[in-house]
Amino acid sequence: xxxxxxxxxVTKSHRKWIIGYSIAGAFLFAVYQFLLPWQGLPGGVYDAIxxxxxxxxINESLVYxxxxxxxxxxxxxxxxxxxxxxxxxxIGGYCAGWFMSxxxxxxxxxxLGSVTADRPGIHINFWLVLLIGGFICALFGIxxxxxxxxxxxxxxxxxTLGFGEIIPQVFFNGEDFFGYNISNGTKxxxxxxxxxxxxxxxxxxxxxxxxxxxxxxxxxxxxxxLRLRSGRLGRAWLAIREDELAASMMGVPLMRTKLASYAxxxxxGGLGGVAxxxxxxxxxxxxxxxxxxxxxxxxVVLGGMGNVWGVILGAFILSWVNGNGLTAFxxxxxxxxxxxxxxxxxxxxxxxxxxxxxxxxxxxxLIPESRLKLMLHxxxxxxxxxxxxxxx
Amino acid sequence: xxxxxxxxxxxTPGQIRxxxxxxxxxxxxxxxxxxxxxANIIKSPEQFAQVTVLGLRNGLLYALIALGYTLVYGIIExxxxxxxxxxxxxxxxSSYFLSVWLKQQNSSPTGWAAFAACLLLVMVFxxxxxxxxxxxxxxxxxxxxxxxxxxxxxxxxxxxxxIGLKWNGSTPRQWPTVIPSFDVHIFGVRINMVTIILFFIxxxxxxxxxxxxNKTKQGKAMRxxxxxxxxxxxxxxxVNKTIAFTFALGGAMxxxxxxxxxxxxxxxxxxxxxxxxLIAFTSAVLGGIGNLWGAVVxxxxxxxxxxxxxxxxxxxxxxxxxxxxxxxxxxxLVFKPAGLLGKVxxxxx
Numbered sequence: 001x002x003x004x005x006x007x008x009x010v011t012k013s014h015r016k017w018i019i020g021y022s023i024a025g026a027f028l029f030a031v032y033q034f035l036l037p038w039q040g041l042p043g044g045v046y047d048a049i050x051x052x053x054x055x056x057x058i059n060e061s062l063v064y065x066x067x068x069x070x071x072x073x074x075x076x077x078x079x080x081x082x083x084x085x086x087x088x089x090x091i092g093g094y095c096a097g098w099f100m101s102x103x104x105x106x107x108x109x110x111x112l113g114s115v116t117a118d119r120p121g122i123h124i125n126f127w128l129v130l131l132i133g134g135f136i137c138a139l140f141g142i143x144x145x146x147x148x149x150x151x152x153x154x155x156x157x158x159x160t161l162g163f164g165e166i167i168p169q170v171f172f173n174g175e176d177f178f179g180y181n182i183s184n185g186t187k188x189x190x191x192x193x194x195x196x197x198x199x200x201x202x203x204x205x206x207x208x209x210x211x212x213x214x215x216x217x218x219x220x221x222x223x224x225x226l227r228l229r230s231g232r233l234g235r236a237w238l239a240i241r242e243d244e245l246a247a248s249m250m251g252v253p254l255m256r257t258k259l260a261s262y263a264x265x266x267x268x269g270g271l272g273g274v275a276x277x278x279x280x281x282x283x284x285x286x287x288x289x290x291x292x293x294x295x296x297x298x299x300v301v302l303g304g305m306g307n308v309w310g311v312i313l314g315a316f317i318l319s320w321v322n323g324n325g326l327t328a329f330x331x332x333x334x335x336x337x338x339x340x341x342x343x344x345x346x347x348x349x350x351x352x353x354x355x356x357x358x359x360x361x362x363x364x365x366l367i368p369e370s371r372l373k374l375m376l377h378x379x380x381x382x383x384x385x386x387x388x389x390x391x392x
Numbered sequence: 393x394x395x396x397x398x399x400x401x402x403x404t405p406g407q408i409r410x411x412x413x414x415x416x417x418x419x420x421x422x423x424x425x426x427x428x429x430x431a432n433i434i435k436s437p438e439q440f441a442q443v444t445v446l447g448l449r450n451g452l453l454y455a456l457i458a459l460g461y462t463l464v465y466g467i468i469e470x471x472x473x474x475x476x477x478x479x480x481x482x483x484x485x486s487s488y489f490l491s492v493w494l495k496q497q498n499s500s501p502t503g504w505a506a507f508a509a510c511l512l513l514v515m516v517f518x519x520x521x522x523x524x525x526x527x528x529x530x531x532x533x534x535x536x537x538x539x540x541x542x543x544x545x546x547x548x549x550x551x552x553x554x555i556g557l558k559w560n561g562s563t564p565r566q567w568p569t570v571i572p573s574f575d576v577h578i579f580g581v582r583i584n585m586v587t588i589i590l591f592f593i594x595x596x597x598x599x600x601x602x603x604x605x606n607k608t609k610q611g612k613a614m615r616x617x618x619x620x621x622x623x624x625x626x627x628x629x630x631v632n633k634t635i636a637f638t639f640a641l642g643g644a645m646x647x648x649x650x651x652x653x654x655x656x657x658x659x660x661x662x663x664x665x666x667x668x669x670l671i672a673f674t675s676a677v678l679g680g681i682g683n684l685w686g687a688v689v690x691x692x693x694x695x696x697x698x699x700x701x702x703x704x705x706x707x708x709x710x711x712x713x714x715x716x717x718x719x720x721x722x723x724x725l726v727f728k729p730a731g732l733l734g735k736v737x738x739x740x741x
Binding site for chain 2: 075079081083147148151152153154155157158159161162163165166169170172173290294297301345346348349351352353354355356359360363
């Protein structure tokens with residue numbers, strides 16, 4: 001009886017979110033595509049939107065949502081700490097750089113691309129590159145995961161961290177990688193192909209339409225996350241997260257399950273990387289640093305590890321604060337009080353505090369996942385009992 | 393008695409096979425390293441000697457930082473990500489103390505006295521901050537799931553980074569040296585006096601730490617707490633105090649390393665701690681985390697490898713420095729997680 005209702009709830013909730021998500025997405029799209037260019041809009045509203053929530057910031061937040069959802073599968077679902085997620089972002093980004101630009105100028109490969117056939121370089125359709133980037137990242141996820149996933153959790157965190165340092169350095173020094181130019185080094189790969197959507201090619205400034213594309217990608221990640229979580233694999237992840245030993249005793253294949261979480265998480269990193277490359281119209285090596293990995297982790301932690309909606313909220317809040325909110329607030333505050341405080345430099349403080357305070361006082365995040373909440377407070381109870389304080 | 397029973401038990405077939413693979417791998421890696429080093433020695437012996445000295449000096453710095461990691465990991469099994477940034481604050485404290493507050497710009501007897509005072513104060517400074525961090529954050533999370541203190545440590549690292557950013561500014565800063573920094577020639581090798589002085593202060597520091605941990609009552613309490621907190625508490629050891637003392641020791645070493653770095657390299661930067669912290673942690677893991685001498689050996693090795701890679705004619709060069717260190721880290725973690733001097737522990741159920 002109870003089993004049946006819970007199963008029904010799962011399917012119901014799987015359909016319900018699509019409606020809400022579509023409405024929210026349509027609203028955002030309407031605002032940015034139709035309301036902003038509208039002549040009758042009062043100038044104050046226009047300025048306010050551009051100061052506080054410009055279209056570029058919203059799009060960037062969505063890219064972060066995609067990647068935070070991927071990291072959530074690794075950290076939130078499977079409970080493996082990944083401190084080098086930026087590596088997947090970088091690989092995804094360079095996939096876009098390689099397959100959607102004139103970078104390989106000595107080649108001339110076109111496959112359903114969005115540019116004319118006389119342009120040199122490899123030009124593959126954006127949607128295909130998304131898949132390619134995703135799968136290459138998933139492959140890398142498996143390659144790193146296979147030898148390292150049997151390590152203890154904190155050692156695993158270190159290996160991922162090392163990986164997250166090595167890959168960006170490879171791209172950073174990639175102008176002369178054993179004689180080959182694989183990344184254009186610090187100059188980066190500038191200009192990636194526009195996104196073909198049938199009737200139109202979306203360039204870097206088509207914020208409104210690109211918003212739709214990023215919304216779609218985020219929706220795909222939400223869908224994947226929710227479906228996987230209630231499936232066999234997702235339940236295995238949760239079991240590993242809660243007690244690895246018990247899970248393996250119950251017949252959960254540890255390695256395969258962990259590898260799957262790595263692969264899916266990395267896939268999302270690839271999607272995000274390609275999406276980000278089209279968002280900023282280029283790939284720049286110095287952008288891929290350790291801070292980004294921590295930034296994504298903070299999003300997952302703030303929102304609520306394991307809860308898709310929490311992670312989306314966390315990603316929106318933090319990427320908005322980092323990309324636009326803090327500077328906008330700084331300008332506002334400095335104008336109002338005549339000060340000249342550099343608010344952008346407070347990001348470190350903010351992220352540090354978010355991580356520490358959330359861990360100390362609200363470990364389950366803003367929108368907690370019910371199972372995780374139970375788990376995170378279980379051991380504290382035990383301690384109280386062990387001290388005998390409760391009985392005294 | 394049959395022959396089989398008298399034979400010494402050498403492990404299960406799997407263990408024997410792993411040991412063989414390990415030995416073969418070690419021989420291969422050792423051979424490659426030897427060829428590489430020999431090629432370089434033949435090409436330019438003088439440069440090799442100089443780079444070796446520099447590498448060992450950096451190794452000493454790494455050792456001082458790595459000890460903080462290994463002490464803390466040994467006792468509460470936490471990778472204290474904030475430790476590298478504590479070292480960074482140590483460099484800033486030393487810079488400000490010597491050059492701004494005491495206005496020492498060059499090497500003179502007053503400068504040397506200031507250096508001695510600074511060594512003491514920066515060690516206290518590091519110890520106090522580390523104890524504060526432990527008291528405010530890690531202690532509350534001691535019984536929480538593993539992920540919680542780890543993430544908190546990353547947050548702490550950001551927080552200290554912020555303090556460093558505000559204190560130092562966002563660009564690297566140059567500082568004068570207050571201890572003698574002329575070059576001396578020993579067997580034809582040019583060595584800076586700073587390096588020699590640092591060796592003469594750093595090595596006794598390491599020995600002193602070893603003495604505290606292995607010979608004193610407080611050290612005994614630390615080792616007991618590391619083995620089993622509950623049992624230690626039952627034996628009348630104040631576990632909280634012991635852990636705080638461990639953090640103080642680690643912090644003091646990081647502070648001293650901060651002063652050394654500031655004097656030897658002369659530049660401070662707010663994000664210095666992250667890089668050096670990671671290198672130091674790699675050293676601790678390489679030597680076998682939780683093992684004091686392991687950390688020192690690992691750090692000297694890493695310093696040497698990095699120095700050789702950065703400075704030798706036949707090498708990948710400085711731009712790959714970070715990748716080399718992390719590749720070593722990954723290889724060690726994958727093939728020999730217990731480290732060079734560590735013991736293999738099996739998980740108890």
